[in-house]
Amino acid sequence: MTNNILEFKDVWKTYAMGSEKINALSGLSMKLKEGSFKAVMGPSGSGKSTFLHVAGILDTPSRGIFKIKGKEPGELSVKEQAKLRRNEIGFIFQRFNLMSQLSALENVILPMIEENTKKAKEILNNMGLEGKYDKFPGQLSGGEQQRVAIARALANDPSIILADEPTGELDTKNASLIMQILQDLNKKEGVSIVVVTHNPASASFADEIIRMSDGKIVNGGT
Ligand SMILES: Nc1ncnc2c1ncn2[C@@H]1O[C@H](COP(=O)(O)OP(=O)(O)OP(=O)(O)O)[C@@H](O)[C@H]1O
Ligand SMILES: [Mg+2]
Numbered sequence: 001m002t003n004n005i006l007e008f009k010d011v012w013k014t015y016a017m018g019s020e021k022i023n024a025l026s027g028l029s030m031k032l033k034e035g036s037f038k039a040v041m042g043p044s045g046s047g048k049s050t051f052l053h054v055a056g057i058l059d060t061p062s063r064g065i066f067k068i069k070g071k072e073p074g075e076l077s078v079k080e081q082a083k084l085r086r087n088e089i090g091f092i093f094q095r096f097n098l099m100s101q102l103s104a105l106e107n108v109i110l111p112m113i114e115e116n117t118k119k120a121k122e123i124l125n126n127m128g129l130e131g132k133y134d135k136f137p138g139q140l141s142g143g144e145q146q147r148v149a150i151a152r153a154l155a156n157d158p159s160i161i162l163a164d165e166p167t168g169e170l171d172t173k174n175a176s177l178i179m180q181i182l183q184d185l186n187k188k189e190g191v192s193i194v195v196v197t198h199n200p201a202s203a204s205f206a207d208e209i210i211r212m213s214d215g216k217i218v219n220g221g222t
Contacts, residue, residue: 004070005160005192006032006055011064013050013215023215024050025061030210030221032194034159037186038220039203040196042212048196049164051212055194056162057085069159086113090153090191092163096145098137098152105133108151123151127181143174150181160192161185167202179205 013025024047032038040048053059054066057073065072069088073081098107108120124133127147137145146166153161161182167175183205185191197203211219 003034004031005034005036005068006030006194007065007067007070008051008054009065011054011061011066013047013054013059014062025054026215027064028212028216030217032160032192032221034192035186035190037183037193037205037207038195038210039206039208040194040210040212041198041200041203042218046212047215048212050215052162052164052194052196055160056089056091057081058091086111086156088159090150090156090158090161092146092149092153092161092166094165094168096137096142096149096169098145098148100137103134103136104129104140104148104151107137107148108155110155111152112155120151120155123154124148127151141174142170143177146170146174146178147181150178154185158191160194163193163195165196165198167197167199172201175199175202176205 008028008030011025011028012023015022015024028051042048054061060074071084073084102110104124105120108123109115109117121133127150129144129147132140132144167178170178179202182193182195186193195206203209208220210217210221
């Protein structure tokens with residue numbers, strides 16, 4: 001039995017750009033213990049989003065070994081990969097990525113494996129969004145939209161949340177509110193969390209900062 005929720009061993013991701021090849025990941029290795037809360041920092045282009053996309057089974061490595069909860073997505077069928085993604089992973093993006101024609105409540109219900117309106121309302125309440133169920137994303141502030149996005153990420157009780165610059169579009173006050181919510185989810189519910197951020201104030205909520213450079217982890221991540 002392993003208590004590593006994520007495991008990367010010498011993972012490469014290579015993109016072909018015409019005749020040129022770009023290594024977005026170049027031999028990345030790391031382990032993430034269940035219950036961890038890590039921030040990932042590094043220069044633009046260092047592979048942070050690519051790392052997160054592989055971790056979230058939104059992208060596949062060109063080579064190397066990647067496991068989530070001891071399973072190698074590359075060895076599973078597309079259907080099994082989708083199931084693993086839906087059951088275990090919650091994704092949060094910089095630009096919220098909510099469905100603009102659906103209400104806050106409908107956005108949270110949408111990914112549910114079993115539709116559960118009561119549960120969706122409870123999660124929204126926990127995000128301080130009581131009374132906002134019927135608002136459309138365009139009628140909510142940036143901070144509120146990101147809280148709906150967190151609620152959506154929690155719809156299927158994921159064991160890990162992966163967030164790519166979740167505070168990038170927010171002011172200082174809303175950024176720290178979002179990070180506080182993530183910290184509470186980690187400490188009180190035991191959800192593992194990886195947050196990519198350029199913002200040292202946001203990163204300081206995590207238990208450890210992992211530093212990336214040139215497609216590799218150069219500090220932390222063991
Ligand atoms: N689909 C793609 N096709 C070609 N190159 C790509 C693709 N996706 C990423 N890259 C390249 O891979 C490298 C890493 O990109 P990535 O988006 O992971 O960086 P990042 O650390 O998230 O950067 P930022 O901080 O700007 O978001 C960059 O050089 C990028 O141009
Ligand atoms: Mg990025």
